[in-house]
Amino acid sequence: MINIKIICVGDFKEKYLKEMNDEYLKRLSKYCKLETIVLKDERLPENLNETNINIIKDKEALSISNKLQTMNNPYIIALDEHGKEYTSLELAKKMESLPTMGYSTICYIIGGSLGLHESIRKKSHEMVSFSKLTFPHQLIRVFLEEQLFRCFKINNNESYHH
DSSP states (O other): OOOEEEESSSSSOOOOHHHHHHHHHHHHTTEEEEHHHEEOOOOTTTTHHHHHHHHHHHHHHEEEEEEEESSSEEEEEEEEEEEEOOOOHHHHHHHTTTGGTTSSSEEEEEOHHHHOOHHHHHHEEEESSSSOOOHHHHHHHHHHHHHHHHHHHTTTTTOOOO
16 A cells, blocks of 8 residues: 655645645545644734745745655655646646655655745655646645545546546
């Protein structure tokens, strides 16, 4: 069974997102060992400027890097607006190929509301975008879980929405 880790900055604030998350975690438990690592998101000051943005991104990058160091050679996928866009079938194929490439752990990273620090982008094997549209990072976590579930259904030749 493959290990999937999701490192995300910030936790759910809305009950409905937490409920959706719980449902997908239950569904995914049949296919993988999934661990979600929630990191503290930094409070955004009222006078947000370039200096504050850099300080916040630096802190978040350090927290993410510290968690990555505890993992044994994961395949790192950063969710980033500038990343590659996959179809569900392409992502399923990618997920299926990673264990054959020697990766037993796949780590997805979701940054905070200001996005990912460049150092995290550089540590990643690849960057993936779910859309050119902007979404709250908590909602992207649910999108990711849904797509992971869809990937496993596709790779196991099980029916899912087409």
